[in-house]
Amino acid sequence: MTTHSIADLRKSYERAELNEDASHAAPLQQFDQWLQEAIKAEIPEPNAMTLATVGGDLRPSTRIVLIKGYDERGIVWFTNYDSRKGRQIAGNPFAALQFHWVELERVVRIEGSVEKVSDEESDAYFHSRPLDSRIGAWASPQSQVIPGRSLLVANAAKYGAQFLLMPPRPPHWGGFRLKPDQWEFWQGRKSRLHDRLRYRLDQGEWIKERLAP
Numbered sequence: 681m682t683t684h685s686i687a688d689l690r691k692s693y694e695r696a697e698l699n700e701d702a703s704h705a706a707p708l709q710q711f712d713q714w715l716q717e718a719i720k721a722e723i724p725e726p727n728a729m730t731l732a733t734v735g736g737d738l739r740p741s742t743r744i745v746l747i748k749g750y751d752e753r754g755i756v757w758f759t760n761y762d763s764r765k766g767r768q769i770a771g772n773p774f775a776a777l778q779f780h781w782v783e784l785e786r787v788v789r790i791e792g793s794v795e796k797v798s799d800e801e802s803d804a805y806f807h808s809r810p811l812d813s814r815i816g817a818w819a820s821p822q823s824q825v826i827p828g829r830s831l832l833v834a835n836a837a838k839y840g841a842q843f844l845l846m847p848p849r850p851p852h853w854g855g856f857r858l859k860p861d862q863w864e865f866w867q868g869r870k871s872r873l874h875d876r877l878r879y880r881l882d883q884g885e886w887i888k889e890r891l892a893p
Contacts, residue, residue: 693785693868698875706886707863707879708752711788714781714865723783731757732776733768741768748805754859755790756797758805760822762852767823769794775858785868792860802854814847815840864891 704710718726725746732742743765749756755777760766769775777790796802806814819835826832839847860881867875874893879886 692870693874694870695785696867697869698865698867698877700877700888700890703865703877703888705888707860707865708750710865710877710879711750711790711863714784714786714788715779718779718781718784718786721781721784723781726779726781728779729755729757730778730780731765732778733765734772734774735764735768736771741765748855754792754857756801756855756857758802758853758855760817760820760850760853761796763822765823766856769856777858787864787866789864789866790858790860791862792858794856794858797855797857799854803849805855806849806853811845811847814849815843817850817853818843818847869893 704713715726727747728744729747730742731745732740734740741764745757745759745765747755748758761770773794774792775794777788779786779788781787806817815836818839819832862881863879865875865877865879869875872893876891876893878889878891880889881887
């Protein structure tokens, strides 16, 4: 088996460019354009984003979650509130998100405060999910140590029998919304001279700035 040095792995980024004149004045519009382009390009899971949170011990942690909505209020995803990320957000309601669309040589980074969405929003999304996913929200004590997969299977069977086709939303499950105060759009460019545009919120207005790569 041939072994290649990780240090020698390189890629030249030459697909597109991002400049101040051609980008939108509002970051949400720029994000919507790039997300729609990622969906149209049929890249794998364009809705996947890395979520970074920080616990009370000041140790950061990351995981992949799926965006389920976005508008002027912010970026929405759903999860177990008792999970590690849920508990960290409860103790420190700030987070960062990152989308990496490798095939398009693009990255979007978003930072801001986090709050729970309304019960009505969580209910509406929960009841739109497939039945197995709704039962799974009851069956999995997310982030807790368990003795084995058999516990999950047993829990799924128990709650499936209890709720049949109409499981209610668990009280520990729902949505979060990140309210951005900073966005960064990164477009890979040749010679590592990448394009980076940052939007930061200043007294209610978005200020667009170019960052050195």
